[in-house]
Amino acid sequence: MSSCRLVIFGATGDLVRRLLLPALYNLAATGLLPERCALIGVAREQQSSEAFRQSLLDALREHLSGRFDLQVATRLLASARYVRGDIDYPGTYANLAAALTAMEEHRVASANRLFYLALPPMTFATVVNNLARFDLTTEREGTGWRRVIVEKPFGVSLDSAMALNRALADTLGERQLYRIDHYLGKASVQNIQTLRFGNGIFEPIWNREYIDHVQITVAETVTAERRGRFYDATGALRDMVPNHLFQILAAVTMEPPSHFDARSVHEAKAAVLGAVRPGGYGERSDALVRGQYTAGAIDGVNVNAYRDTPYVASSSATETYVALNLRVDTPRWSEVPFYLRTGKALKRHRAEVAITFKRSPPMMFSEQQAERLTANVLVLEIAPEEGVGLRLNAKSPNPLLDIGGVNMKFQFRDYFDAVRAVGYEKLIHDCMSGDSTLFQSAEMVEAGWRAVAPFTDGWVGSGAQGPYPYPAGSQGPAEADALLARDGRAWRPLAEEDIA
Ligand SMILES: NC(=O)c1ccc[n+]([C@@H]2O[C@H](COP(=O)([O-])OP(=O)(O)OC[C@H]3O[C@@H](n4cnc5c(N)ncnc54)[C@H](OP(=O)(O)O)[C@@H]3O)[C@@H](O)[C@H]2O)c1
Numbered sequence: 001m002s003s004c005r006l007v008i009f010g011a012t013g014d015l016v017r018r019l020l021l022p023a024l025y026n027l028a029a030t031g032l033l034p035e036r037c038a039l040i041g042v043a044r045e046q047q048s049s050e051a052f053r054q055s056l057l058d059a060l061r062e063h064l065s066g067r068f069d070l071q072v073a074t075r076l077l078a079s080a081r082y083v084r085g086d087i088d089y090p091g092t093y094a095n096l097a098a099a100l101t102a103m104e105e106h107r108v109a110s111a112n113r114l115f116y117l118a119l120p121p122m123t124f125a126t127v128v129n130n131l132a133r134f135d136l137t138t139e140r141e142g143t144g145w146r147r148v149i150v151e152k153p154f155g156v157s158l159d160s161a162m163a164l165n166r167a168l169a170d171t172l173g174e175r176q177l178y179r180i181d182h183y184l185g186k187a188s189v190q191n192i193q194t195l196r197f198g199n200g201i202f203e204p205i206w207n208r209e210y211i212d213h214v215q216i217t218v219a220e221t222v223t224a225e226r227r228g229r230f231y232d233a234t235g236a237l238r239d240m241v242p243n244h245l246f247q248i249l250a251a252v253t254m255e256p257p258s259h260f261d262a263r264s265v266h267e268a269k270a271a272v273l274g275a276v277r278p279g280g281y282g283e284r285s286d287a288l289v290r291g292q293y294t295a296g297a298i299d300g301v302n303v304n305a306y307r308d309t310p311y312v313a314s315s316s317a318t319e320t321y322v323a324l325n326l327r328v329d330t331p332r333w334s335e336v337p338f339y340l341r342t343g344k345a346l347k348r349h350r351a352e353v354a355i356t357f358k359r360s361p362p363m364m365f366s367e368q369q370a371e372r373l374t375a376n377v378l379v380l381e382i383a384p385e386e387g388v389g390l391r392l393n394a395k396s397p398n399p400l401l402d403i404g405g406v407n408m409k410f411q412f413r414d415y416f417d418a419v420r421a422v423g424y425e426k427l428i429h430d431c432m433s434g435d436s437t438l439f440q441s442a443e444m445v446e447a448g449w450r451a452v453a454p455f456t457d458g459w460v461g462s463g464a465q466g467p468y469p470y471p472a473g474s475q476g477p478a479e480a481d482a483l484l485a486r487d488g489r490a491w492r493p494l495a496e497e498d499i500a
Pocket residue numbers: 009010011012013014015016042043044045085086087088117118119120121151152153
């Protein structure tokens with residue numbers, strides 16, 4: 001691919017400045033952008049193309065982790081243009097079309113076009129519709145490809161996701177549409193499939209016969225401070241579960257696809273997400289716990305209560321923490337509990353999958369020794385470090401039969417060259433290469449919303465349950481501990497020290 005016009009709607013926003021732009025820089029620095037890649041930014045703010053280029057340069061200096069090379073930045077931004085306009089006004093698209101034509105007149109007429117919608121989610125259908133109206137996304141012989149990336153969240157419920165899928169399908173082919181979830185850009189999330197299907201030792205035991213339960217955690221220390229308006233209308237369940245947590249769940253539980261192509265992987269993931277059900281014993285409190293942080297301290301820094309966040313109602317019942325007990329209703333996973341939790345303002349930033357295996361029969365050990373045997377736990381660490389750990393039992397090297405738990409660890413940074421990445425690099429590169437494997441299909445998105453519908457529709461809406469308070473800087477509400485204690489289990493502590 002030698003050329004690409006990258007049109008970014010929402011080019012002055014947080015996502016672009018903090019994440020997309022550094023990702024584009026990293027791609028440029030490693031030679032992975034097309035030779036002739038030109039940026040066009042669209043937003044409502046009044047500014048010249050010159051001022052836009054300068055603001056992108058400033059954003060790169062502020063947000064790039066690692067060395068800043070002015071030559072790379074200049075190469076990336078030299079031909080960047082700015083089109084001012086509201087996405088609701090037809091004139092915006094006419095101006096965009098003119099800017100694209102002007103760029104292409106003097107170069108290749110068949111430049112590929114990627115439209116990135118870094119916009120508020122309710123605007124996606126309007127923009128895609130208008131792009132088609134102005135003939136900007138039609139693919140014809142000799143025009144090059146036209147693709148659109150839409151950000152998460154994709155809808156706020158099953159009905160709205162289905163309506164959005166229908167609206168986008170009116171003017172855009174499914175193979176032109178890339179629904180992004182940047183969790184899939186993380187090497188450790190992609191590694192789940194390699195670990196499962198690329199190592200002969202795991203698949204034979206990856207099922208109900210050997211696995212006792214699975215915990216998936218995405219714990220954040222950040223608060224809702226900068227995103228009060230969006231967050232209060234959304235909450236932890238809608239913001240994180242149907243997308244990030246379910247992407248991880250699908251990678252852990254999917255059946256092996258016949259090929260690693262986009263279609264086979266999407267079908268396998270949609271099928272397993274379609275089998276997700278509330279767990280527990282039929283009571284609401286068995287399957288869902290919602291929490292909301294109160295004032296506290298994280299790493300010694302005082303944090304205001306969620307209800308004191310700008311743009312959040314002082315009586316808000318929005319959850320900033322959610323814990324779920326789920327089942328995956330397939331022969332492989334029958335009766336294996338899947339415990340998921342995510343929240344803001346927690347004690348530690350940590351994202352991981354912990355797979356706890358059934359215990360071995362302890363007959364050969366004395367009662368005292370058997371008590372010290374721990375269950376084997378395979379931990380797939382996603383953040384802050386990326387790696388894999390395994391908890392084993394071992395005999396200590398002394399004359400007695402002293403048994404205790406030990407950890408085996410592998411961390412990406414010890415084995416692979418440090419790759420400077422914010423997580424969007426692979427996804428943007430894949431989209432430019434036409435590979436949608438790591439993006440979400442319409443079926444996957446709908447299956448995700450269908451699986452959380454029992455929680456979002458009846459239970460949360462009824463207001464009957466929570467949110468339970470938890471102090472900022474804690475491990476979450478005590479009620480979430482009870483969710484597992486009922487099954488005789490406990491959450492893994494949110495500690496940063498030990499991988500397994
Ligand atoms: N920020 C993140 O960390 C993050 C992470 C994952 C996903 N996302 C998703 O990414 C998208 C953007 O988020 P963000 O945090 O960057 O939001 P943001 O900071 O509020 O930026 C929104 C951008 O959209 C533009 N915009 C809004 N309404 C417009 C309109 N009617 N016409 C033209 N431009 C308009 C804004 O520019 P003007 O106001 O100047 O027009 C601004 O450039 C959202 O869908 C969000 O859910 C964000």
